[in-house]
Amino acid sequence: MKVSVLGSGYVGLVSGVCLAEKEHDVVCVDLDLDKVNKINNGIPPIYEAGLEELLTKNVESRRLKATTELRDAVLNSDITLIAVGTPFDGEVIDLSYVEVAARQIGEALKDKNSYHVVVVKSTVVPGTSDEVVLPIIESASGKKAGVDFGVGMNPEFLREGEAIIDFMYPDRIVLGGGDERTHAVLEQLYSSFAGVDILKTNNSTAEMIKYASNSLLATMISFSNEIGNLCSLIEGIDAVDVFNGVHLDKRVSPIMNDGKRVVPSLTSYLEAGCGFGGSCFPKDVKALVAYGKRKNMRMNLLDSVMAVNRDQPQQMINRLTKHIPDLAGKTISVLGLAFKPGTDDMRESPAIPIIMWLHEQGCKVKAYDPIAQHEAEAVFEHYDIEYCSKLSEAIDDVDAIMLITRWDDFKNIGQLIREKNPQPLLVDGRRMIDKNSIENYEGIGV
Ligand code: UGA
Numbered sequence: 252m253k254v255s256v257l258g259s260g261y262v263g264l265v266s267g268v269c270l271a272e273k274e275h276d277v278v279c280v281d282l283d284l285d286k287v288n289k290i291n292n293g294i295p296p297i298y299e300a301g302l303e304e305l306l307t308k309n310v311e312s313r314r315l316k317a318t319t320e321l322r323d324a325v326l327n328s329d330i331t332l333i334a335v336g337t338p339f340d341g342e343v344i345d346l347s348y349v350e351v352a353a354r355q356i357g358e359a360l361k362d363k364n365s366y367h368v369v370v371v372k373s374t375v376v377p378g379t380s381d382e383v384v385l386p387i388i389e390s391a392s393g394k395k396a397g398v399d400f401g402v403g404m405n406p407e408f409l410r411e412g413e414a415i416i417d418f419m420y421p422d423r424i425v426l427g428g429g430d431e432r433t434h435a436v437l438e439q440l441y442s443s444f445a446g447v448d449i450l451k452t453n454n455s456t457a458e459m460i461k462y463a464s465n466s467l468l469a470t471m472i473s474f475s476n477e478i479g480n481l482c483s484l485i486e487g488i489d490a491v492d493v494f495n496g497v498h499l500d501k502r503v504s505p506i507m508n509d510g511k512r513v514v515p516s517l518t519s520y521l522e523a524g525c526g527f528g529g530s531c532f533p534k535d536v537k538a539l540v541a542y543g544k545r546k547n548m549r550m551n552l553l554d555s556v557m558a559v560n561r562d563q564p565q566q567m568i569n570r571l572t573k574h575i576p577d578l579a580g581k582t583i584s585v586l587g588l589a590f591k592p593g594t595d596d597m598r599e600s601p602a603i604p605i606i607m608w609l610h611e612q613g614c615k616v617k618a619y620d621p622i623a624q625h626e627a628e629a630v631f632e633h634y635d636i637e638y639c640s641k642l643s644e645a646i647d648d649v650d651a652i653m654l655i656t657r658w659d660d661f662k663n664i665g666q667l668i669r670e671k672n673p674q675p676l677l678v679d680g681r682r683m684i685d686k687n688s689i690e691n692y693e694g695i696g697v
Contacts, residue, residue: 252276252440255324255331257352259286259317261297261414261530262372262407263334268305269418271315273443278324279317290317298595298622301415321352325359325367330436332405333384334372339534342541346383349373353384357391360400368436370403371454374461374535376542380404380454381429401433404454406461411529412593424449427457462539466553469532471520473559479523479696480566490523490696491682497521523696525655525680526563528590528599533560563695564604570678570693571651579613584649584675586642586664587656588620588627595623597630601680602655609653610634619645621660643667651676657683665689 252275256267259281271277281287286296293307309315318324325331333356335348349371356369369388371380385402389395396402404427409417424441426449428434434451441449452460479490498504498518505513527533536553543550575581590600597603602618609616618627619639627638639645642660646652646667652675654661661681665688668674677684679694686692 252330253328254278254440255280255321255328256372257321257324257331257333257356258335258348258373259283259290259296260334260336261299261411262409263332264290264295264297264306265299265302265409265414265418266332266334266372266407267315268302268309269415270440271309272305272419274314275440276328277309277315278328279315280319280321280324281317282319284319287317287319290315299414300412300593305415321355322359325356326363328367329365330368330370330440331356332370332372337373337375339538339541341537343545344374344376344534344538346375346379349375349379349384350387353387354391357388357394360388360392360394366400366432366436368401368403368433370405370437371458372405372407374406374531375404375458376462376538377455377458379458380427385429397430397432401428401430401436402454403428403433403437404457405437406457408461408464411596412591421447423447425457425460426451427454428452429454462535462542465532465535466539466556468520469527469536469560470552470556471517472524472527472532473556475521475523476526476563476566476695477559482523482696483566489686493696494518494522522682524563524657524682525567525605525695526560526601528601529596530598533557533599564601564608566695567601567605567653567655567678567680568608570695571653571676574676574691574693575650578609580615581650582615582617582648583609584617584619584645584652585609586619586645586652586654586661587658588618589623589656592656592658595620595626597623597626600655602627603630605653605655606631606634606636617645617649620656621658646671646675649675651678653678653680654683655680657681 254270254275254277256263257280259279267277267279289296293310295302295306333352335352337344360367380402385396406425424447426437482488482490536557540550540553588597588602617637617639619642624638661683665684668689674690676691682694
């Protein structure tokens with residue numbers, strides 16, 4: 252199929268590249284000429300594992316190209332995916348980019364005689380595709396939805412760092428659509444994903460599935476953190492042992508006929524840590540709470556999910572000040588700046604409030620992250636931070652170490668700490684290190 256994708260951010264570009272890999276002819280549209288040039292030269296404007304290889308391959312085979320010309324892209328494709336940003340301003344998600352895209356698609360469709368399907372891929376609250384996007388396209392094109400064009404909603408379930416794998420080997424494909432023809436076109440788009448569960452719904456349900464999925468995961472994390480924080484107050488209980496016991500519930504990790512257990516990756520969201528971040532969970536949970544409010548419903552549970560998460564960096568700080576009450580002049584190492592491993596994305600990372608607080612206390616901050624240093628330099632533009640190029644350097648001559656991100660590189664940090672005399676305090680925000688393996692250990696849930 253001929254596919255145009257509006258917006259070459261993380262969702263748009265990954266979707267475009269993967270659909271090209273699935274042998275569709277894809278054109279990515281973006282306003283940013285620099286981005287467009289990069290894509291056409293096989294250079295991904297964002298870091299995502301495996302993206303560069305697939306991008307280069309599909310640009311070279313001419314299955315994928317990028318352009319700033321939205322109108323041509325729409326007129327020369329059968330289906331257009333809207334994958335523009337939907338920032339959250341604290342009250343509502345900002346739909347202005349989606350609205351502009353819908354208007355421009357509508358204006359292009361004025362001159363198109365064949366049926367065209369427009370699919371919202373951006374994360375939007377229920378009702379957006381049918382009540383915002385569809386009427387804008389109808390009014391800009393003078394055409395009728397369900398007759399001349401269709402509107403669908405196809406949420407993405409891509410984890411940063413694993414987005415290519417998640418797209419190419421999905422756990423589900425949710426196809427929202429306002430009419431049968433739209434569903435049929437969407438099924439055709441995904442026809443090469445054999446054996447994957449496909450759920451056909453209306454547009455609002457598809458929109459809600461996305462929010463419900465992220466909210467569930469965020470809830471599991473805050474639940475685990477609240478239990479972990481309570482465990483910390485009770486002598487002799489460690490949250491790691493508690494959650495190992497919880498994971499063994501056969502409804503969480505089923506026992507198969509051969510007696511072996513299947514341990515779903517979901518169990519890793521049921522572990523205490525220093526909080527969730529990223530561009531999705533915080534924004535989506537807040538947006539759903541705000542949406543509930545607009546519907547006159549208080550989202551008590553999700554409100555608390557955010558409250559627990561906001562306080563979680565403080566749990567790290569409490570463990571530090573228990574050992575070092577006066578931090579002025581002390582050197583503290585922060586290991587991991589990205590909100591999770593496998594990405595350089597620092598958005599809403601727990602490292603941000605922790606570093607800001609350390610700075611306020613007059614600490615000298617050393618920081619190390621395998622790939623996010625460049626991003627960190629922008630976030631902490633006005634802060635004096637010593638960025639280290641090696642892990643060993645980051646923990647040299649420090650009073651304490653705050654482990655924030657679960658990077659694999661940090662697994663052997665216990666050995667590096669044992670070589671020091673005296674050994675610095677480790678505050679383990681991800682419970683990566685055996686608490687008995689070093690002299691001065693503090694961890695969430697201990
Ligand atoms: C999340 C969802 O997992 C994706 O399914 C969804 O498509 C995406 O948001 C989105 O809405 O675009 P992502 O934010 O990349 O993806 O990251 P996750 O790997 O789920 O991590 C989110 C947060 O949960 C991070 O702060 C991470 O540290 C934390 N987390 C993640 C855990 O605490 N435990 C885990 O096992 C995994």
